[in-house]
Amino acid sequence: MADTITVNGTAYPMPDDPRVSLLDFLRQHIGLTGTKKGCDHGQCGACTVIVNGIRINSCLTLAAMHDGDSVTTIEGLGTPEEPSALQRAFLEHDGFQCGYCTPGQICSATAMLEELAADWPSDASESLEGRIAISGEEIRERMSGNLCRCGAYANIVAAIEEVAGGGRS
Amino acid sequence: MRPFQYTRAPSLAEASDMTAGEDTLAIAGGTNLLDLMKLQVETPGQLADINRLGIADVEDTDDGGLRLGALATNTETAVHQRVRADYPVLSRAILAGATQQLRNKATNGGNLCQRTRCFYFTNIDQPCNKREPGTGCGAIDGIAKLHAVLGTSDQCIATYPGDMAVALSALGATVQISGDKGERSVPVRDFHLLPGDTPWIENVLEAGEIITGITLPPPVGGTQIYRKVRERSSYAFALVSVAAIVELKDGKFSRADLAFGGLAHKPWHDPRVGEALLGQPPSDALFDKAANILLEDARGFGENDFKIPLTRRTLHAVLVQATEKAA
Ligand SMILES: Cc1cc2nc3c(=O)[nH]c(=O)nc-3n(C[C@H](O)[C@H](O)[C@H](O)COP(=O)(O)OP(=O)(O)OC[C@H]3O[C@@H](n4cnc5c(N)ncnc54)[C@H](O)[C@@H]3O)c2cc1C
Ligand code: SF4
Ligand code: FES
Ligand code: FES
Numbered sequence A: 001m002a003d004t005i006t007v008n009g010t011a012y013p014m015p016d017d018p019r020v021s022l023l024d025f026l027r028q029h030i031g032l033t034g035t036k037k038g039c040d041h042g043q044c045g046a047c048t049v050i051v052n053g054i055r056i057n058s059c060l061t062l063a064a065m066h067d068g069d070s071v072t073t074i075e076g077l078g079t080p081e082e083p084s085a086l087q088r089a090f091l092e093h094d095g096f097q098c099g100y101c102t103p104g105q106i107c108s109a110t111a112m113l114e115e116l117a118a119d120w121p122s123d124a125s126e127s128l129e130g131r132i133a134i135s136g137e138e139i140r141e142r143m144s145g146n147l148c149r150c151g152a153y154a155n156i157v158a159a160i161e162e163v164a165g166g167g168r169s
Numbered sequence B: 001m002r003p004f005q006y007t008r009a010p011s012l013a014e015a016s017d018m019t020a021g022e023d024t025l026a027i028a029g030g031t032n033l034l035d036l037m038k039l040q041v042e043t044p045g046q047l048a049d050i051n052r053l054g055i056a057d058v059e060d061t062d063d064g065g066l067r068l069g070a071l072a073t074n075t076e077t078a079v080h081q082r083v084r085a086d087y088p089v090l091s092r093a094i095l096a097g098a099t100q101q102l103r104n105k106a107t108n109g110g111n112l113c114q115r116t117r118c119f120y121f122t123n124i125d126q127p128c129n130k131r132e133p134g135t136g137c138g139a140i141d142g143i144a145k146l147h148a149v150l151g152t153s154d155q156c157i158a159t160y161p162g163d164m165a166v167a168l169s170a171l172g173a174t175v176q177i178s179g180d181k182g183e184r185s186v187p188v189r190d191f192h193l194l195p196g197d198t199p200w201i202e203n204v205l206e207a208g209e210i211i212t213g214i215t216l217p218p219p220v221g222g223t224q225i226y227r228k229v230r231e232r233s234s235y236a237f238a239l240v241s242v243a244a245i246v247e248l249k250d251g252k253f254s255r256a257d258l259a260f261g262g263l264a265h266k267p268w269h270d271p272r273v274g275e276a277l278l279g280q281p282p283s284d285a286l287f288d289k290a291a292n293i294l295l296e297d298a299r300g301f302g303e304n305d306f307k308i309p310l311t312r313r314t315l316h317a318v319l320v321q322a323t324e325k326a327a
Helices: A022-029 A085-092 A102-117 A136-142 A153-166 B012-020 B033-038 B074-078 B081-086 B088-095 B100-105 B108-113 B164-171 B271-277 B284-295 B307-326
Strands: A004-007 A010-013 A048-051 A054-057 A070-072 B005-008 B024-027 B046-049 B058-060 B066-069 B174-179 B182-187 B210-216 B223-229 B240-249 B252-261
Touching (some): A048 A102, A054 A102, A054 B100, A085 A153, A136 A153, B012 B046, B024 B033, B058 B081, B066 B081, B074 B081, B074 B108, B081 B088, B088 B223, B088 B240, B108 B164, B164 B210, B223 B307, B252 B271, B284 B307
Parallel strands (some): B005 B046, B024 B046
Antiparallel strands (some): A004 A010, A048 A070, B174 B182
């Protein structure tokens, strides 16, 4: 059993108290406050991070259950000087207003692009098999776990659509 | 959250030993349990982590069916090639639930055992016979929009909220359970219980029993549909849902396996509904007859009266869609 959690490439010791959620671990124990707490109950997506390549709500999981895991947060995706493709697209498309939901939106969308590449179907997919046709409807369904109180949805979808469309043959 | 001890169960047998004690709960994905622990609806003194016990695979069975590990995630199950190809109603039901983030963490076993979304159950300042036996049921004369119209009791009118189990019920799947008395299998249709006088007992699991897997029978083909009606088009629990596996031969129903979500304390399967369709050509009158049988004993509690006509219309729409596809 590993006694560390790796976050954005750096290994950190596990918390002592098992009650610590992965979200509180990131924000309060190791000072990575990019990941946000909206509801703390799995209802908003502000806390979305990528664990071993898979997006999850960090509020509904215990840090203690993630020894040996590799976590990527918004801080690990890019820097102001070198933003990721999605970070740049969110800027170009005004994909936010207050910005509170944005780290969760971008982590979620980052993992979603991998799911699309693997042709995982969604509730909006016409067929369960074959290649997924990228559409606004697909993106909205796949991003429905990330709420935005400012209602920046149109621009969020536009930003993601640009990046998603670009890489597709 | 109340303080608790966290232990990773080293083996299935030890997980059973640990959870046989009153104060210990198994934790899988945690998406339901941790939510309820934050609300102090659940206050276990110990959590037994049952991840990493080697019961997370999805594998073929000898008879051509499929075994879904209890700790396989909802996502792993919904996107599995064989589930998509042979049991599409199951993929569809899972994909209609929660969000990608939640499904990525939610496990098949946890999904079966998820607790009701009754607002009184999740608010510890309210009366609730399920959470605190003998305190009364807040919902019966209160906010009951999500609540049951079939199989209720004067003690509790809560619904089982999940989607996956509704498809499993239509498919006739079985649940594999392991405990100190050994292994047993229970049909999904018999796994959840009606509230009766003991609404806190929600399924057949006894202390120390762990779900290890769910077995799907060999594929039956047919037209498979999962239709979920909810208050927004994504990220909401079902008001009413229908899982349907339908086949027509010579213009008549040769298969009609139907199960319903959002109506009761369990996924609702009434064999008489499908039987009424068998051997008959599809027609509005026939669909009405099926709905009449299904809803014969339905009873609303004011706020949820709408579920009765909504179920009728949803069943009708599903049967129209299924017979058009199958014809
Ligand atoms: C905002 C939100 C929206 C949601 N929307 C939907 C929806 O639309 N449709 C839907 O179906 N679900 C929905 N869900 C519920 C979600 O699907 C469940 O929380 C999830 O499936 C539970 O699985 P888990 O592995 O996280 O369970 P856990 O939270 O780990 O456990 C839940 C319960 O099951 C017990 N348990 C877990 N595994 C086993 C086992 N193998 N053997 C015995 N007992 C076990 C635990 O002790 C606990 O009591 C939603 C959840 C949230 C938070
Ligand atoms: S419906 Fe059941 S869960 Fe809801 S308040 Fe009544 S007893 Fe509790
Ligand atoms: S903070 Fe985790 S989903 Fe809202
Ligand atoms: S930008 Fe304000 S919540 Fe989304």
